[in-house]
Amino acid sequence: TMAHSKALLVLENFIGGKFVPCSSYIDSYNPSTGEVYCRVPDSGKEEVEAAVKAAKYAFPIWSSKSPLERSQILNKLADLIEHDLEAFAQAESKDQGKTITFSRTVDIPRAVYNFRFFASSILHHTTECTEMATMGCVHYTSRTPVGVAGLISPWNLPLYLLTWKIAPAIACGNTVVAKPSEMTSVTAWMMCKLLEKAGVPHGVVNVVFGTGTKAGEALVCHPDVPLISFTGSTLTAQRITEKSAPHCKRLSLELGGKNPAIIFDDADLSQCIPTTLRSSFANQGEICLCTSRIFVQKGIYNEFLKRFVAEAKKWKIGNPSDPTVDVGALISKEHLEKVRSYVKKAQAEGARVLCGEGVDSLALPTGNLKGYFMLPTVITEVKDESCCMQEEIFGPVTCVVPFDTEEEVIERANSVKYGLAATVWSSNVGRVHRVAQRLQSGLVWTNCWLVRDLNLPFGGMKASGIGREGAKDSYEFFTEVKTITIKH
Ligand code: NAD
Numbered sequence: 001t002m003a004h005s006k007a008l009l010v011l012e013n014f015i016g017g018k019f020v021p022c023s024s025y026i027d028s029y030n031p032s033t034g035e036v037y038c039r040v041p042d043s044g045k046e047e048v049e050a051a052v053k054a055a056k057y058a059f060p061i062w063s064s065k066s067p068l069e070r071s072q073i074l075n076k077l078a079d080l081i082e083h084d085l086e087a088f089a090q091a092e093s094k095d096q097g098k099t100i101t102f103s104r105t106v107d108i109p110r111a112v113y114n115f116r117f118f119a120s121s122i123l124h125h126t127t128e129c130t131e132m133a134t135m136g137c138v139h140y141t142s143r144t145p146v147g148v149a150g151l152i153s154p155w156n157l158p159l160y161l162l163t164w165k166i167a168p169a170i171a172c173g174n175t176v177v178a179k180p181s182e183m184t185s186v187t188a189w190m191m192c193k194l195l196e197k198a199g200v201p202h203g204v205v206n207v208v209f210g211t212g213t214k215a216g217e218a219l220v221c222h223p224d225v226p227l228i229s230f231t232g233s234t235l236t237a238q239r240i241t242e243k244s245a246p247h248c249k250r251l252s253l254e255l256g257g258k259n260p261a262i263i264f265d266d267a268d269l270s271q272c273i274p275t276t277l278r279s280s281f282a283n284q285g286e287i288c289l290c291t292s293r294i295f296v297q298k299g300i301y302n303e304f305l306k307r308f309v310a311e312a313k314k315w316k317i318g319n320p321s322d323p324t325v326d327v328g329a330l331i332s333k334e335h336l337e338k339v340r341s342y343v344k345k346a347q348a349e350g351a352r353v354l355c356g357e358g359v360d361s362l363a364l365p366t367g368n369l370k371g372y373f374m375l376p377t378v379i380t381e382v383k384d385e386s387c388c389m390q391e392e393i394f395g396p397v398t399c400v401v402p403f404d405t406e407e408e409v410i411e412r413a414n415s416v417k418y419g420l421a422a423t424v425w426s427s428n429v430g431r432v433h434r435v436a437q438r439l440q441s442g443l444v445w446t447n448c449w450l451v452r453d454l455n456l457p458f459g460g461m462k463a464s465g466i467g468r469e470g471a472k473d474s475y476e477f478f479t480e481v482k483t484i485t486i487k488h
Pocket of ligand 1: 232257420
């Protein structure tokens with residue numbers, strides 16, 4: 001309309017190798033200014049139908065290519081994204097609100113690496129074989145791609161998490177219909193522009209943009225999509241499970257967390273404090289692996305708290321495109337309000353807010369006054385039963401509480417519905433092993449955080465998910481196995 005002073009970026013769906021416009025669109029905001037700057041297709045059944053059809057058509061062609069041919073195409077795509085790394089990083093920062101430093105050093109390099117990693121790992125899988133001499137038989141297993149994979153990703157690490165699904169799915173020979181979050185669709189659309197040049201045949205990767213309830217659900221309910229790989233909230237996963245049940249679909253669910261950090265008296269605080277600040281506040285606390293419950297042993301509790309809060313106050317908030325900024329904007333106005341409401345609830349219960357929201361003043365550049373910003377916030381004197389200690393907040397808010405014994409802290413760390421990631425800080429190697437073994441958590445990092453080897457399984461226990469992703473795990477998820485017996 002006339003009211004828009006600047007031209008809006010308008011995205012189109014990518015179906016069968018072509019960009020196709022949609023009949024209706026959703027407004028997408030720049031979280032650091034609060035302005036609408038982009039329009040995202042509001043796809044539904046019709047668009048999903050077309051994308052699934054294109055993916056089905058491409059499946060026999062793509063699945064019959066050798067792993068080496070697919071590997072070369074994935075490597076080419078990685079090179080092309082890497083060539084445009086800066087443009088992708090700027091787009092991700094603008095679309096999501098994250099700092100340019102984070103998108104430059106984490107999001108986009110990892111998206112590139114996801115393609116390179118699966119381009120390599122797909123070449124190294126072997127299947128099993130057993131011999132049954134007395135029966136004159138050999139048995140072996142054979143793995144084949146499943147068909148059209150439905151991929152649904154969240155807004156916090158947009159291209160990073162979407163490519164973590166696309167890469168293994170197509171490396172294994174499947175074709176895909178992907179639906180990124182309606183709030184962060186730009187980098188997926190940019191990637192589509194590179195597919196042809198990389199040599200990805202038409203229809204192998206289709207991207208349908210739109211909301212979860214319309215486009216997402218159409219994909220989940222489509223009878224010709226036998227597997228769904230989903231990363232997002234536990235609530236949405238329940239809905240997807242219900243909706244896909246009549247079709248008995250194969251599901252991989254990577255969900256929320258309420259991740260503890262357990263810090264013993266003998267922890268090296270010079271390592272622990274900066275890492276725990278990052279694990280609490282990196283990407284505005286909008287990472288499923290972020291720490292939000294910090295348990296500190298009594299002997300160092302006061303010292304830890306004092307140093308942690310002093311350091312948290314140093315994090316610079318401001319325009320995400322400024323490379324000196326540490327804290328960008330949260331994804332949306334609604335999400336900001338939700339995160340803030342948790343701080344209010346904690347205060348109403350008698351907890352103390354030591355820094356951040358409501359305590360320190362937020363000084364923003366004039367261009368960012370309408371952005372969705374919030375300071376790193378540390379809460380203490382909060383009960384384990386409080387919603388701030390039980391529910392996923394998914395923002396720059398962390399709670400710090402004291403503990404006495406190893407036994408006690410394990411029980412308290414496990415007393416939430418989630419089980420995604422945990423960190424343990426101690427210089428006693430026996431203790432580190434004991435605690436790691438007993439934590440109900442899909443990932444345990446001791447004396448570090450977010451150090452990943454993509455070969456190994458990633459995923460959560462309890463309400464944090466079903467299934468694992470990784471070199472072997474993704475290969476198993478994205479292929480069907482068959483046992484064949486040969487009698488001679
Ligand atoms: P969300 O569940 O609201 O949305 C995720 C995706 O699902 C989006 O693309 C959305 O459009 C779609 N969706 C929503 N409703 C749907 C429906 N009924 N059917 C099909 N698709 C639907 O999650 P979010 O707010 O985008 O992301 C934040 C959540 O993701 C947090 O809970 C976070 O912990 C979790 N997360 C988990 C991991 C992990 O690896 N375990 C990684 C990142 C984020």
